[in-house]
Amino acid sequence: MNAMDLLLWSRGPGLGIAIGIFLFGMVLRLFEIYSLGRKRDLAPARTGGEGSGWRTMFTRSVPDRAQFKRSPVVFTTGYIFHIGFFIVLLFLLPHIELIRSISGLSWPALPTPVVDLIAVITLIALIVTLIYRIMDPVRRLLSTFGDYLAWTVTFLPVLTGYMAYHHLLFDYTLMLALHILSVELLLVVFPFTKLTHMVTLFISRWYNGEWFARKGVAS
Amino acid sequence: MTASLQKGINALREVLDAPIASYFSSCVRCGMCAEACLFYTETKDPKYTPIHKVEPLRRLWEQEYTLTGRVKKMFGLSKPVTDEELEEWSPLVYDSCSQCGRCSMVCPVGNDITYMIRKMREGMAISGHAPEGVIGATKRTIELGSPMGIKLPALQTQISKQEAETGLTIPIDVQGADYMALLSSMEIINFPEYLGALAKIFHNAGVSWTLSSEAFEATNSGIQIGVADLARDIVMRIVTAAEKLKVKSVISPECGHAFTALRWEGPNLIGRPYGFKVVHILELLDELRSAGKLKTTGKESEALTYHDPCQIARRGGVVEQPRRLLGDVAADFREMSDPGVWNWCCGGGGGVSANDRAEHLRLTAFKRKKAQLDALGVETMVTACANCRIVLEEGLEHYNMNVKVVGLTELVAEHLVEQEAGK
Amino acid sequence: MRDETLLDTLKRRGISRRGFLKFCATTASMLALPPAMAAEVAAALGKVRRPAVIWLSFQECTGCTESLTRAHSPSIESLIFDAISLDYHHTLQAASGHAAEEAREHSMKQDWGNYLLLVDGSIPLKDDGVYSTIAGISNLQMLKDAAAGAAAIVSVGTCAAYGGLPHANPNPTGAVSVSEIIKDKPIINVPGCPPIPAVLTGVLAHYLTFGAIPDLDDLGRPKAFFGESIHDRCYRRPFYDQGKFAKTFDDEGARNGWCLFELGCKGPTTHNACATTKWNGGTSWPVQSGHGCLGCSEPDFWDGGSFYKALSTPISPVTGAAAAAVAIGAAAGVAIGLANRQTKAAAKAAHQKATIADLEK
Structure with a gap:
């Protein structure tokens, strides 16, 4: 199998398989969660908290100032790599073309050197989070194989994309194939690791916001 | 598997629900909850990271309720929850968690970790992994009626004393009164002034109220240890008495978890809404104040601060009321750092104060409150929870701090504009 | 001779x-x-x-x-x-x-x-x-x-x-x-x-x-x-880097000679000397004439999807696979959901009212 075969496989059957596993897994996970149900709260709620679940879905993205000061590394690197990852994902032209070909939606791209710089910053932030995860006692204790796996499959697409663009290590064709395959690995692993948080955090925040709001607290 | 472990696992299977499943699915092990927990910030021991305290619950959820977990279990890739593990986790679930709810406010993905610890205690307690002190308190509540073993005669003694002191009658078992007041055992033993304060305030405001000889104890060890069946029995005493006396409302006293037990958990424990309302005493005082029925005179001149009890503020939504009340009676009220829903726990909530095993840890955790107080430099701290009050006093004594702790209701009562007799 | x-x-x-x-x-x-x-x-x-x-x-x-x-x-x-x-x-x-x-x-x-x-x-x-x-x-x-x-x-x-x-x-x-x-x-x-x-x-x-x-x-x-790709040697490469792309064959971008990536140019994965030697005695070459590279010097270039779809897009439609995956996921979800409910119901049925005796092992 040569590089072009690999590229064609990754753009063809590979992508279909990866998207299939991703969607299968995520739908399954949502059923797993909601099938457990929740008892209706019989305690009369305080008034004025309606819609708080929806509100908390968004407000929880902004930390309390005092808490920010207590965990600056996690907050800073966390913001940088999340935002960076999504800028690279959503504003590099080839990616927009991919989204357009699947969904018909498109928007203007950022100049490639800008995306390139953001990719570097994202990679650095991801490396810092990894080092922090290994060095910091709390994160080291909490970390499981799944955490390192999730980190790896997040890091690889950015890295291989960067390397492909800069013709590092391998020829572009092979690197592009590896880049697409790394994204497919991310999709395959996604539903079965903590990466599900991208979807489920909105469920969690809703429950949290709703729970607190019934008690009259904006969480 | 022992029968008790079987029961514990079974209880955990029962309590695992969609919110918990979404919380575990969302956790990214960022560890930010550690910085929200005073048991971690004051010890820097990573095992006190809140989400770590529910690790056995997470594994059980994965094994029982997810496809990947079931597969892993089938191939022996996921180790089962054992008695040894639960025993190891007992100090994490009981000693180092006061159910303060701060981690639930901080978690970036929105996990209500406190909710999960509350649920996990259901399995821990029933499988015999609750600490002795908390078991003792629960036992006394079930067998004697109160965690401190206080019975009606003890209350009657305090009633007589307070009646003598205030010159007012303290009504008991009055049918059809508007309000039925409850007390916590700590108030009965340590702070009976609360009862006198109630009598004075209600007399002045013209509130019709009563105590019940059948249910005067507000605390509920059942929810602290985490046994819904027992918590239900305990809360049912109050419900039965209140519905028998046909009161319109029940007043939750200056006690944090009693409010949670009665106001938020109670209807869910008994499986139906109450035939009466539940108000916290601070809510009622604030209502009276707004209605002009609570007039005060004079203000405390010395600087004072307010300690928000977790279950009343963050987990109960009573935040502004105490500040309005204090505004009337304090000339120099100073807010602590992280006030209101961001308060730091006294360290003794959620059953920790009843748990002798946790004493050293609790006093270590008190360093947080000490730092807050040192920064503020006040000598009086007002609060609205008898348990906080005891724990704070112990902590202050341990660290030789010259700070006085006062109950807010009593403070308000002291400044009451007394109606002239006969009016 | x-x-x-x-x-x-x-x-x-x-x-x-x-x-x-x-x-x-x-x-x-x-x-x-x-x-x-x-x-x-x-x-x-x-x-x-x-x-x-x-x-x-x-x-x-x-x-x-x-x-x-x-x-x-x-x-x-x-x-x-x-x-x-x-x-x-x-x-x-x-x-x-x-x-x-x-x-x-x-x-x-x-x-x-x-x-x-x-x-x-x-x-x-x-x-x-x-x-x-x-x-x-x-x-x-x-x-x-x-x-x-x-x-x-x-x-x-x-x-x-x-x-x-x-x-x-x-x-x-x-x-x-x-x-x-x-x-x-x-x-x-x-x-x-x-x-x-x-x-x-x-x-x-x-x-x-x-x-x-x-x-x-x-x-x-x-x-x-x-040894080098068409893309790397392409005179239109600066437009790729600047994010300037022709969207159709007759738009302003096309007239300005912007990058043809969006129109399906396979230059990035194609190795040939077109961009340097050109064709017909150095007169022109495909990209210069306004058409993207087809990738003709690479294996399987006919099987790489449409010549007019960008290199980063799927070769074959994924919607079928996606719809099937969602359906299978939902079916599996319903199955595991029922199993979950059964587990919970069994736990509830096995529940014996707790007494204080249960607290001590």
Whole structure:
């Protein structure tokens, strides 16, 4: 199998398989969660908290100032790599073309050197989070194989994309194939690791916001 | 598997629900909850990271309720929850968690970790992994009626004393009164002034109220240890008495978890809404104040601060009321750092104060409150929870701090504009 | 004529020595040789006696031959081509029928072990290769016979090099490339649909000069010509970096000569010399004419999805797979959901009311 075969496989059957596993897994996970149900709260709620679940879905993205000061590394690197990852994902032209070909939606791209710089910053932030995860006692204790796996499959697409663009290590064709395959690995692993948080955090925040709001607290 | 472990696992299977499943699915092990927990910030021991305290619950959820977990279990890739593990986790679930709810406010993905610890205690307690002190308190509540073993005669003694002191009658078992007041055992033993304060305030405001000889104890060890069946029995005493006396409302006293037990958990424990309302005493005082029925005179001149009890503020939504009340009676009220829903726990909530095993840890955790107080430099701290009050006093004594702790209701009562007799 | 040297032939055709040296210098530079090597190339090439060449055409369209013989003017490239002793080429030769085949066999016998074998077109393997025969001989058999006595083989065009169009899905004739059949001879792939004439003559010049095949990449292509991608050498590359793209073939971007990535250009994954040598005597090349690169010098370029869809898009639609996955996920979800509810219901049924005795183990 040569590089072009690999590229064609990754753009063809590979992508279909990866998207299939991703969607299968995520739908399954949502059923797993909601099938457990929740008892209706019989305690009369305080008034004025309606819609708080929806509100908390968004407000929880902004930390309390005092808490920010207590965990600056996690907050800073966390913001940088999340935002960076999504800028690279959503504003590099080839990616927009991919989204357009699947969904018909498109928007203007950022100049490639800008995306390139953001990719570097994202990679650095991801490396810092990894080092922090290994060095910091709390994160080291909490970390499981799944955490390192999730980190790896997040890091690889950015890295291989960067390397492909800069013709590092391998020829572009092979690197592009590896880049697409790394994204497919991310999709395959996604539903079965903590990466599900991208979807489920909105469920969690809703429950949290709703729970607190019934008690009259904006969480 | 022992029968008790079987029961514990079974209880955990029962309590695992969609919110918990979404919380575990969302956790990214960022560890930010550690910085929200005073048991971690004051010890820097990573095992006190809140989400770590529910690790056995997470594994059980994965094994029982997810496809990947079931597969892993089938191939022996996921180790089962054992008695040894639960025993190891007992100090994490009981000693180092006061159910303060701060981690639930901080978690970036929105996990209500406190909710999960509350649920996990259901399995821990029933499988015999609750600490002795908390078991003792629960036992006394079930067998004697109160965690401190206080019975009606003890209350009657305090009633007589307070009646003598205030010159007012303290009504008991009055049918059809508007309000039925409850007390916590700590108030009965340590702070009976609360009862006198109630009598004075209600007399002045013209509130019709009563105590019940059948249910005067507000605390509920059942929810602290985490046994819904027992918590239900305990809360049912109050419900039965209140519905028998046909009161319109029940007043939750200056006690944090009693409010949670009665106001938020109670209807869910008994499986139906109450035939009466539940108000916290601070809510009622604030209502009276707004209605002009609570007039005060004079203000405390010395600087004072307010300690928000977790279950009343963050987990109960009573935040502004105490500040309005204090505004009337304090000339120099100073807010602590992280006030209101961001308060730091006294360290003794959620059953920790009843748990002798946790004493050293609790006093270590008190360093947080000490730092807050040192920064503020006040000598009086007002609060609205008898348990906080005891724990704070112990902590202050341990660290030789010259700070006085006062109950807010009593403070308000002291400044009451007394109606002239006969009016 | 067979003993004439290359230089003699060229002279006879009216090419001056200066013109020949210029060609040698250009070839040397294309081959990435140091400038000093031009003289050596000239010396070696000048002395070369017309090598025997057999050209076999299999499943092909004659486009490769057209490309190489129909240069815009009688260039030195085409003359180099003329200067070889092309003993068999069934499109170009005058002989036909038995005479033609005899000429091939004669040449093979005479230069056994020394002739150069050029092949264009792919070889069908399915059904014993009945889909393409010449004089009743299957392509497979003819290739094997001719390859046995060849010093080296040049696969001319993408069909011979990688199977090309006949090999494209669903490949009804079971077409394969030369290198999938012949394993024991040096093979130089000069892919392209068609290949660039200068590249083929350059390869021949190299072979004639050094008597060895040039450095090849992992797809058997001379690195000197296929070492870089179209994208990297493209004069429109700065627009890619700036994010300026033509959206349609007649929009402002297209008129301004912006990057054709969105219109399906396969330049980033295509290795060829188009961007530097250009076509038709350096007149233009596909991207310059306003059309994206098709990727014709790469294996399976017909199977890489639409020529007009960006490289980063799926080759085949994913919506079917996605819909199926959601349906299967939902079915599995309902199943595990029911199992979960059963587990919970069983736990509830097994619940015995807790007493204080339960608290102590």
